[in-house]
Amino acid sequence: MDQAAGRRREPTMRDVAALAGVSTKTVSRVINDQPGVGPEATERVRAAAHTLGFRPNLTASSLRRSDRRSATLGVLFEDLSNPFDSALLRAVEDRARSSGVLVLTGSDEDDPRLQRELLALLASRRVDGMIVMAVGGHQDALQQERERGTPMVLVDRPPTFANTDSVTTTNRESTREAVLLLASLGHRRIGFLGDRQALWTSQQRYTGYLEGLAHAGLTLREDLVMTDLRGPDAAEAATATLLDLAQPPTALFTAQNLLTLGAMRTLRDRRLHHRIALIGFDDFPLADMLEPSVTVIRQDVPAIGRTAAELILARIEGDQAPVVHAVIPALLISRGSGEIPPQPD
Amino acid sequence: MDQAAGRRREPTMRDVAALAGVSTKTVSRVINDQPGVGPEATERVRAAAHTLGFRPNLTASSLRRSDRRSATLGVLFEDLSNPFDSALLRAVEDRARSSGVLVLTGSDEDDPRLQRELLALLASRRVDGMIVMAVGGHQDALQQERERGTPMVLVDRPPTFANTDSVTTTNRESTREAVLLLASLGHRRIGFLGDRQALWTSQQRYTGYLEGLAHAGLTLREDLVMTDLRGPDAAEAATATLLDLAQPPTALFTAQNLLTLGAMRTLRDRRLHHRIALIGFDDFPLADMLEPSVTVIRQDVPAIGRTAAELILARIEGDQAPVVHAVIPALLISRGSGEIPPQPD
DNA sequence: CTGAAAGCGCTAACAC
């Protein structure tokens, strides 16, 4: 047995047909469970296929078949090693596999160039449809792909172009709810740490923050708002800046899971983690094991993935219903860090 | 623009050839950067391809081409939503993409039936090779696939059959090292929590534990060993059992990341997390944020993924070197929980 | 330098 080269030629329908003494078309019918083959011939074909170890070549079949299906979906996310992305992939995968569909994946790192390249690689493999997390900024590459007719569903962020389904969550509403919770405990100085403002989710969450302040009758203090933070280190520094203010915040809202980690780190370092309230967007593993346990807004990732998969599969099947923008509710999970009242100095 | 049905026919090389006034073969040469086309014809083809928005159909090309390459890899892991698996996928993906190769994924949940099914789905799409985490127990399906000539690399666990590359880590050696560290601090009763013994990694780590005890001159106490634990809840219960012994352990070694979490939970509940030492196999996000920070053995996941990808890509290229069983060193990360000395009662 | 003919493995559309 060779490791690779001299890879054995896979048996074809011709080989099976020859052994069974029928035509390739008859083999095709048997393999695809199509009617019009006698029980005896069916049996001979089955036996021949089995002895040869025949396995249909899906790529050849999809080339010829009229529907052109490859039974393969493209999934293009920001970073598949991020727990949010990988949980989403898993949900998509499960739903797809139950329809015999496999998933071709890629991570575009929120880089438009990379996204365009990966889109092309997926397209050249003729996937039946794509589930994509749009990069921040321009969605040109996506729009072009969509306009070529590729069935597409966006997740996490909606399209900026027409006629394309999406599945998102209640970014604005849930953030507002969190801010209102903090306000109801008596917090009047609530800091906000946000991701890149080019991202739709960041904008939504920031809007929710503003709405929450307004509903609570609090005025926005610009010095308590830090945005365009990339990653935990930036959040760590931003938190330090906020805490060094003459009038520091008594509560923090972090608009993304990595930012929550950074903020926590600084709070711990300063031994303020039991004195300053913290609510974060996006749950993360072990949030319940920290001290204090971290109150978060949890997206229903399995539902988002399942919904996206169901949408794309339906579109591939030819579903012509009007565009769908599904919004899956997120949930505020109270664990402790969000329930800390304002502390006297 | 329709959502799906009536999907536009993609332009073909024939279309491009017609527009450029050349034969399809000339188009093929230009698209594939093959020599033997004049600069003028090349330009005409390029222009035609651009105006039509032509994109090569890789599935048709791979069907006809002599090397049969689909530039696609199959990746079959236990659970892509597990941080270990997804980090591995990401590493594989990055290395593959730099060679223009995409990855078709699947999660088999360590279920032999599912693994067999997914292997068949991958094979019917004629992936060039597979990177697989073998399920515990029999590797029949894998071996059969391998014997058909499919290039294959196993990760995390080695093959039980011949002639197949693998990439694993220093399970035994690193565990031994951890146990020796605990012993050097004066611990004489070191508990062991292990995953299913059917898994090769579990066996290796248990062997390392035994070696560590032996090297330290400690005798094995069977009542301190709990194996075949599936998931954090089982570990939680097992830890409670150990702590209830007349002579409870003063240190614990947990042989898998989920088990570490379970053990920690019980230690916290009993307020023993600062009194009983703990070292876990596999790092996990936030291990450094807990109190105390958790000492772990960290696998070099990016190196494992990259190595596996490089191996499979080389085999696909026809590399005939002898079988490789790469072992990537793991690292003991001291963070605090593993450095707690034995406490007087 | 370029193209015509054949065919990869399979299925559509018809014939028998």
Next chain:
DNA sequence: GTGTTAGCGCTTTCAG
């Protein structure tokens, strides 16, 4: 019921 012919989009082979 079953087979024949043609052709999916591309590349091989070989002829000019």
